[in-house]
Amino acid sequence: MKTDVTALRHRVSTAGMLFAAAAVVLLAGPRPAAAQDSTELGTGRTPGLTFTPGISLGGVFDSNVALAAVSPTRDQAQSDRLLLAEPFAQLDFVSRRTEFSTGYQGYIRRYMEFGQLNGFDQHAHASLRRLVSKRVTLLLSDDYARVPTTDELELNGVPFSRTGARRNGFSGQVQTRLTKFTDLSVRYQNTWVRFDRSATLLTGGDINGITTRLTRRLRPRLAVGGEYEVRLASLDEGTRQLTFHDAGATAEVTVGPRTSASLGAGYSFLDDRSRRETRTGPYLRAELTRDTEHAVIGAAFERRFAPSFGF
Numbered sequence: 502m503k504t505d506v507t508a509l510r511h512r513v514s515t516a517g518m519l520f521a522a523a524a525v526v527l528l529a530g531p532r533p534a535a536a537q538d539s540t541e542l543g544t545g546r547t548p549g550l551t552f553t554p555g556i557s558l559g560g561v562f563d564s565n566v567a568l569a570a571v572s573p574t575r576d577q578a579q580s581d582r583l584l585l586a587e588p589f590a591q592l593d594f595v596s597r598r599t600e601f602s603t604g605y606q607g608y609i610r611r612y613m614e615f616g617q618l619n620g621f622d623q624h625a626h627a628s629l630r631r632l633v634s635k636r637v638t639l640l641l642s643d644d645y646a647r648v649p650t651t652d653e654l655e656l657n658g659v660p661f662s663r664t665g666a667r668r669n670g671f672s673g674q675v676q677t678r679l680t681k682f683t684d685l686s687v688r689y690q691n692t693w694v695r696f697d698r699s700a701t702l703l704t705g706g707d708i709n710g711i712t713t714r715l716t717r718r719l720r721p722r723l724a725v726g727g728e729y730e731v732r733l734a735s736l737d738e739g740t741r742q743l744t745f746h747d748a749g750a751t752a753e754v755t756v757g758p759r760t761s762a763s764l765g766a767g768y769s770f771l772d773d774r775s776r777r778e779t780r781t782g783p784y785l786r787a788e789l790t791r792d793t794e795h796a797v798i799g800a801a802f803e804r805r806f807a808p809s810f811g812f
Contacts, residue, residue, distance in 0.1 A: 548595045557587040566615060581618075584611040603627040623647045640674040665697035666705075682718040684726075687711070706736035714751065722755040728765065745807075746770040747784060759792040769807035782806030 565578040591604040608622040628642040646668045674688040690712070694705040710732035718724040728751055734743040749767015756762055765786035772779050783806050790799035 551593045553591040555589055559585040561585060581615050582613045598632040600630040620649045636678040638676040643671045645669045667695045669693055684716045686714045704737050706734060708732055708734045724753040726751045742774040744772040744774065761790050763788045769805055771807045780808050
């Protein structure tokens with residue numbers, strides 16, 4: 502499995518009738534009178550500033566709030582009605598050398614009877630792509646999520662509680678064209694998770710990693726190279742220290758005008774410094790990407806045979 506840290510989120514399952522009415526209001530900022538055919542970054546997007554706010558509203562009837570197993574010998578599972586609201590806003594800026602995007606999305610749940618299950622999830626993201634020169638491109642991104650804490654309550658005779666959590670993922674990458682046929686990419690990534698309630702066994706942690714890839718184009722449609730990644734994980738308030746090393750080979754193939762495929766394979770080394778244990782194992786990765794006028798569509802597969810961790 503790919504190493505990752507995932508914050509706990511509340512899941513709402515609707516086993517009964519679901520009806521929803523959505524109203525979305527879109528406001529677009531002013532656009533230039535004459536847009537250029539293409540930008541220097543080659544995205545095909547219209548240069549300028551665009552702001553898009555909106556909201557989605559809905560109503561739900563949940564016939565089994567606690568997701569409890571229904572038995573003929575016990576009472577019917579507890580049900581409730583709830584209102585849902587998802588406000589969002591997106592701000593985009595595109596110029597010849599710069600692409601910037603930031604946005605916010607909320608997820609509000611309002612139960613009619615089980616008010617303890619009310620929640621307000623919040624997500625925010627930002628990304629920047631800057632063409633520093635003809636040979637150097639800078640990419641920055643950040644993604645933040647916060648899910649609320651719910652006090653303990655009893656549903657169908659079973660105690661139920663949730664723990665609020667915060668998660669943030671930041672990455673910075675520099676892509677450099679060393680020669681006409683050789684590219685170098687260096688990426689730094691930081692991920693952290695924090696839990697609101699110290700009384701639980703969940704303590705969060707931090708991951709810092711650096712990935713380096715060197716690629717050489719052999720033909721117009723084929724490029725090969727190598728990669729190395731090191732990740733340092735600090736868990737359980739610093740009492741658990743893990744180090745991951747990945748080294749392998751890569752291949753990139755251009756299948757069509759807008760379709761590309763990439764492959765990667767190598768070996769992973771895990772060092773658990775707290776327990777003085779080590780593990781090794783191979784890893785495989787494959788990805789297929791299709792660029793369209795308004796979106797990028799793709800599929801990816803990755804398998805690591807070295808141990809991983811999560812929350």
